[in-house]
Amino acid sequence: MTTVKGLVEQAEKEGVALSDVVLQRENESTGTRKEELLEHMYRNLSVMRDSCREGENPNLRSESGLSGGDSAKMMERARSGENLCGPFFGKALARALAVSECNACMGRIVAAPTAGSCGILPAAVLTTMEEKNLPEETAVKALFTAAGIGMAIAEGASISGAQGGCQAEVGSASAMAAAAITEMMGGTPDMCAHACAMALKNVLGLVCDPVAGLVEVPCIKRNAMGVANALAAAEMALCGIESRIPADEVILAMRRVGDSMPGSLRETAEGGLAATPTGRRLAEEILGGKKAEKTQETP
Amino acid sequence: MHVFDIIGPVMIGPSSSHTAGAVRLGNVAHAMLKEPPVRGVITLCGSFAKTGRGHGTDRALTAGIMGMRPDDTRIRDSLRLAQEQGFAVSFCREERDGVHPNTAILQVEGASGHTVTVEGASIGGGSICVTKLNGMPVEISGESTTVLVLHEDVPGVIAAVTNFLAACGLNIAAFRMSHHEKGELALMSIELDGDAPDSLCQSVENFANVRSCTLLHALAR
Incomplete structure (x- = not known):
């Protein structure tokens, strides 16, 4: 089983980055050459970039009408330099929204680790790369670090909202992104593990409560929160702040919290925001309306 | 993973x-x-x-x-x-x-x-x-290439088909039989390790008591 501790120990022993360990292990377990694995990841990074671009279209709207156009607002403000937290933070939020909106509007995305949480990792990695003038190779390698963390979470807990709530989707993506950008900024493998632990700790207990069962409300804005959380965790780790609870124990805690969540808060659209008066009204309008009931036919 | x-x-x-x-x-x-x-x-x-x-x-x-x-x-x-x-x-x-x-x-x-x-x-x-x-119960994930053979439910058909697959150098990863709700027809679903050529179906269809053969290549992710 993949553990964060195991990854860190191997990296420290060999004097390499976490991404090197993940790349090495993948090469050993699949027999695929490292160059091919890197090439595959380059392609995924390039899809992520395209999703950002598509999602930034101000005219984009989802089938339900619930989403689209918000990342364009955020990007405009971030580029103007007038936003509260400056261009780096503004662009990261805008990209998390953009990729998630692209997903909601049936655009092409990379599940990272899921479609519902697909905005966090591209936002963190692409914005860090751009704002810190880092080569693309650094971003590609960081995606392997993210994958290693994701595997540890998927094997030790879950990355499915139906199983573990939103903490398992947005939480996992946020922890993956935190570790990835910590490595991009020159953090040690141990710092990456602390970044992962802190990001995951911050969202323990987050429930999956999508309005009308659609991957839109609150999923899209939670992707913005997810990248903000990843940035906070990475900043803490990079200045030497440590998580008192090790990453693997946080993952175990996440699993237990997920197991004790009632079904109504695990993607069934029966609790949380989905069960608010407005959530129910929106669901009725979208799913119960004439449009949804009508049998559609193409002649 | x-x-x-x-x-x-x-x-x-x-x-x-x-x-x-x-x-x-x-x-x-x-x-x-x-x-x-x-x-x-x-x-x-x-x-x-x-x-x-x-x-x-x-x-x-x-x-x-x-x-x-x-x-x-x-x-x-x-x-x-x-x-x-x-x-x-x-x-x-x-x-x-x-x-x-x-x-x-x-x-x-x-x-x-x-x-x-x-x-x-x-x-x-x-x-x-x-x-x-x-109409026939099956269990197919599409993760591996699957051969579907619809045939008369009589002795010897399974042996003929599986021997043929072996002769083609194809290894069977999983095998399942199901029967049609009515009639004397049965369906073999055979999951393979690796892929198989489309020409396989014509050969299998020439076997006695075989009605049809379909090759379902592993689905794209």
Whole structure:
């Protein structure tokens, strides 16, 4: 089983980055050459970039009408330099929204680790790369670090909202992104593990409560929160702040919290925001309306 | 668990189960039909019926029947493309007990009048399970290449087919038999390690008591 501790120990022993360990292990377990694995990841990074671009279209709207156009607002403000937290933070939020909106509007995305949480990792990695003038190779390698963390979470807990709530989707993506950008900024493998632990700790207990069962409300804005959380965790780790609870124990805690969540808060659209008066009204309008009931036919 | 299970798949949103998995279910019908579809009746059950429109499940299934892969950007426009290509699709919603909440039944007719019926569920993360093919109970994930042989239920057919596969150097990963609700027909579904050539089907169809053979290549992710 993949553990964060195991990854860190191997990296420290060999004097390499976490991404090197993940790349090495993948090469050993699949027999695929490292160059091919890197090439595959380059392609995924390039899809992520395209999703950002598509999602930034101000005219984009989802089938339900619930989403689209918000990342364009955020990007405009971030580029103007007038936003509260400056261009780096503004662009990261805008990209998390953009990729998630692209997903909601049936655009092409990379599940990272899921479609519902697909905005966090591209936002963190692409914005860090751009704002810190880092080569693309650094971003590609960081995606392997993210994958290693994701595997540890998927094997030790879950990355499915139906199983573990939103903490398992947005939480996992946020922890993956935190570790990835910590490595991009020159953090040690141990710092990456602390970044992962802190990001995951911050969202323990987050429930999956999508309005009308659609991957839109609150999923899209939670992707913005997810990248903000990843940035906070990475900043803490990079200045030497440590998580008192090790990453693997946080993952175990996440699993237990997920197991004790009632079904109504695990993607069934029966609790949380989905069960608010407005959530129910929106669901009725979208799913119960004439449009949804009508049998559609193409002649 | 592998790196690209976490950073991937590349897919059309918004949902791996309601969109990407739905495309793959459609792909099974596409592979079975082997010709352009002209008419389709798609029955949506459970969560597919309830939230399918918002998730684009209708467009995803249609795209899949037309042979598009889960990352094809034309999925969004598949209903319009179907219309342009002379593929008439209609949808109905049905309440059914005892089936997976993300179940769809695809009845598709090809240009020659040949029809196929695929019943299956999208079971999460883009994975699928086909539960019925042309009325016969099956269990197909589409993860491996699968050979489907419809035959008279008489002694010797299984031995003939499996011996032939062995002679072709093909290794069987899983084997399942099912019987038609009525009649004396049976269906072998044989999952293989690795891929197999399309020419395999013609050879198997020449065997005594074999009605038809279909090769379902491992589905794209």
